Amino acid sequence: MPTSPSKNVIPVGILYSVSGDYAVIGREMLNGILLAIEEINANPNYDFTLAPVVRDPGGSLDKYHEYCHDLLHRHGVRHLIGCYTSAARKTILPLVEAANALLWHPARYEGFESSNSVIYLGATPNQHVIPLLRWLLQEHDAEIYHVGSNYVWSWEMDRITREAVTAAGGSVVESKLLPLGEEDVSELIGDIITRRPKVILNTMVGKSAYSFYRAWYQASQHQPWLNQPLKLSMTLCEPEVQLIGAAALEGYLVSASWFQSIDSAANRDFLRCYRQRFGDQVSPSVDSQSAWLAGHLLARAIARHGNAEVDGVRQAVLLDEMDSPAGPIRIDADNNHCWLTPHLARCHAGKLESFWQADAPVKPDPWLAWTDLDHLGKGGANA
Missing domain, CATH: 3.40.50.2300 (Response regulator)
Incomplete structure (x- = not known):
C-alpha cells in the first residue's frame, strides 16, 4: 500500500481468523478494515497513514495470544482491530490492558464487560x-x-x-x-x-x-x-x-x-465501495461494517487528538458522531460501547x-x- 514520505506511519494490528471454523466471517471482517484503511490512506486531509500488520490466528486461542503479544511488543502496535468470538477477545484482553493499548472490537457480543482498553463497536444484548x-x-x-x-x-x-x-x-x-x-x-x-x-x-x-x-x-x-x-x-x-x-x-x-x-445513502455508498474493491461475489456482514467503522473512528480520533497516543485517542473518540452505514453512531462515555439502531x-x-x-x-x-x-x-x- 503506497504511502506519502511526508506522512507519519502508524502501525495497526489486525487479528482476524481467515482460516479455521469461522473463516468466512473473518475474511469479510478483514475486508472491512482493509477497505477503511485504504480509504483513510487515500484521504489528503489526514497527515498520517495507517499500516496494517495482519495476522491470521486460524481460530486458535493460543495463536491469538501469541500474535497479540508479538504485535504489541515486537511491532510496537498500540491500536488493534479484531476478534470475532468472545473467547478470542478474552484471551488477548489481559495483554492489551497490560500494554496500555486499545482494542477496537467490532463484533456483537454477550455484554457483561467494560474495559477501558476496548472500544466496543458491536451490539450489546x-x-x-x-x-x-x-x-x-x-x-x-x-x-x-x-x-x-x-x-x-x-x-x-x-x-x-x-x-x-x-x-x-x-x-x-x-x-x-x-x-x-x-x-x-x-x-x-x-x-x-x-x-x-x-x-x-x-x-x-x-x-x-x-x-x-x-x-x-x-x-x-x-x-x-x-x-x-x-x-x-x-x-x-x-x-x-x-x-x-x-x-x-x-x-x-x-x-x-x-x-x-438497510436503505440509506450511507449504506448504499458503503456497499458500492466494498463491492468495487472486493468484487460482486462478496457479501459483507454486520461485523464487516463494524470493522470498517472501527478503522474510520480510529483515524478520526487520531486526527482530532493530533497523534495516536492511546489515552488521547480514547478521549477523542468519545467526542465523535458519525452517520454510518448502520445509521447515526457514537461511543458512550459511560462504558466505551457504541450507540446503535x-x-x-x-x-x-x-x-x-x-x-x-x-x-x-x-x-x-x-x-x-x-x-x-x-x-x-x-x-x-x-x-
Missing part, C-alpha cells in the same frame, strides 16, 4: 437480544428450544433469554450447547423432534451452525413438522447465507444492528430483508443495568 425477544413475546408463544455453542456467548444468551421469557410467561424448554466446531447434530435434531417446541433459538457459531442449518433442512424433507417452529438466530449474517444456501435458511428471523438491506430481518430468497428498526439509536447497556427484562412483552417491535 439490549441492542440485539432484547429487540428480538420483545418481538417474539408480542407475536408468538415463547416456548423456546435453545441450540448454541458451548462458550460464553451462548451461556449468556441462554441466561438472558430464560430470565426475559420466563418473566413474560414463556419458557426455555431445553438448552443444548455443542462444543465449538462440533458438526454431528443428528442427536440434537432428533431431540428437537421429540420435544416439538414452538420456537428454535440458534446461537451457534461457525461450522456447528452451518451443519445444523443444513441438517435441519435435509431432515425437514422427511419430517414435515420441522417446517412449523419459528426459527430465530442471534448469529446468522449475509456471508453465511451465501455459504449455507438460501433454501436451508428460508424464514429465519435475525437480529442485528446492520443488514445489507436495532434491526430485525427475515431471510427470504437468500437475502436478509429488514422488516423492523428502532426509531433511534439505543444507548448501550452491556450490564443490562437499566433494561427491564420483566416487561418485554409490553410495547415495542411489530413485524
Whole structure:
C-alpha cells in the first residue's frame, strides 16, 4: 500500500481468523478494515497513514495470544482491530490492558464487560437480544428450544433469554450447547423432534451452525413438522447465507444492528465501495461494517487528538458522531460501547430483508443495568 514520505506511519494490528471454523466471517471482517484503511490512506486531509500488520490466528486461542503479544511488543502496535468470538477477545484482553493499548472490537457480543482498553463497536444484548425477544413475546408463544455453542456467548444468551421469557410467561424448554466446531447434530435434531417446541433459538457459531442449518433442512424433507417452529438466530449474517444456501435458511428471523438491506445513502455508498474493491461475489456482514467503522473512528480520533497516543485517542473518540452505514453512531462515555439502531430481518430468497428498526439509536447497556427484562412483552417491535 503506497504511502506519502511526508506522512507519519502508524502501525495497526489486525487479528482476524481467515482460516479455521469461522473463516468466512473473518475474511469479510478483514475486508472491512482493509477497505477503511485504504480509504483513510487515500484521504489528503489526514497527515498520517495507517499500516496494517495482519495476522491470521486460524481460530486458535493460543495463536491469538501469541500474535497479540508479538504485535504489541515486537511491532510496537498500540491500536488493534479484531476478534470475532468472545473467547478470542478474552484471551488477548489481559495483554492489551497490560500494554496500555486499545482494542477496537467490532463484533456483537454477550455484554457483561467494560474495559477501558476496548472500544466496543458491536451490539450489546439490549441492542440485539432484547429487540428480538420483545418481538417474539408480542407475536408468538415463547416456548423456546435453545441450540448454541458451548462458550460464553451462548451461556449468556441462554441466561438472558430464560430470565426475559420466563418473566413474560414463556419458557426455555431445553438448552443444548455443542462444543465449538462440533458438526454431528443428528442427536440434537432428533431431540428437537421429540420435544416439538414452538420456537428454535440458534446461537451457534461457525461450522456447528452451518451443519445444523443444513441438517435441519435435509431432515425437514422427511419430517414435515420441522417446517412449523419459528426459527430465530442471534448469529446468522449475509456471508453465511451465501455459504449455507438460501433454501436451508428460508424464514429465519435475525437480529442485528446492520443488514445489507438497510436503505440509506450511507449504506448504499458503503456497499458500492466494498463491492468495487472486493468484487460482486462478496457479501459483507454486520461485523464487516463494524470493522470498517472501527478503522474510520480510529483515524478520526487520531486526527482530532493530533497523534495516536492511546489515552488521547480514547478521549477523542468519545467526542465523535458519525452517520454510518448502520445509521447515526457514537461511543458512550459511560462504558466505551457504541450507540446503535436495532434491526430485525427475515431471510427470504437468500437475502436478509429488514422488516423492523428502532426509531433511534439505543444507548448501550452491556450490564443490562437499566433494561427491564420483566416487561418485554409490553410495547415495542411489530413485524
